[in-house]
Amino acid sequence: MLHDVKLFNYDLFALWTMRDALEHPLADSVAQNERHNEPTVCSIPAAMRLVEVVGQLMYSWDHEFEHSALAAPGSGGPLWDGKHGFCRERWDLWHQRFDALSTEDWLEGRYRVEARKAADAMSAIEQGS
Numbered sequence: 375m376l377h378d379v380k381l382f383n384y385d386l387f388a389l390w391t392m393r394d395a396l397e398h399p400l401a402d403s404v405a406q407n408e409r410h411n412e413p414t415v416c417s418i419p420a421a422m423r424l425v426e427v428v429g430q431l432m433y434s435w436d437h438e439f440e441h442s443a444l445a446a447p448g449s450g451g452p453l454w455d456g457k458h459g460f461c462r463e464r465w466d467l468w469h470q471r472f473d474a475l476s477t478e479d480w481l482e483g484r485y486r487v488e489a490r491k492a493a494d495a496m497s498a499i500e501q502g503s
Contacts, residue, residue, distance in 0.1 A: 395421035396471035397451025422492040435460035
């Protein structure tokens, strides 16, 4: 993701990972966890790594992906109805969601730790900009 490779849209995959991890209500995550289908929960470590590796870059991104009635690759999960791409407001939502996930008792400890690390990294990125 740190290279300017024109053959692969890394930023879109980053957006999808962040959306899967952070743009669904906690109640949905609990229901998924109880069904042993954890896409939201399992995305938390991947989203945290994205913040760790390319967080500063993601923080600077402000662009929208083309969308139509048939395809909206940059659209949001149930908690996001804004820009179909990256913007400061979406970053703020992700930061709030990491904060919230880091204190949820139902969430396994390792996921809470990952969420706290990500929230702290995001705070550091924001303060450094």
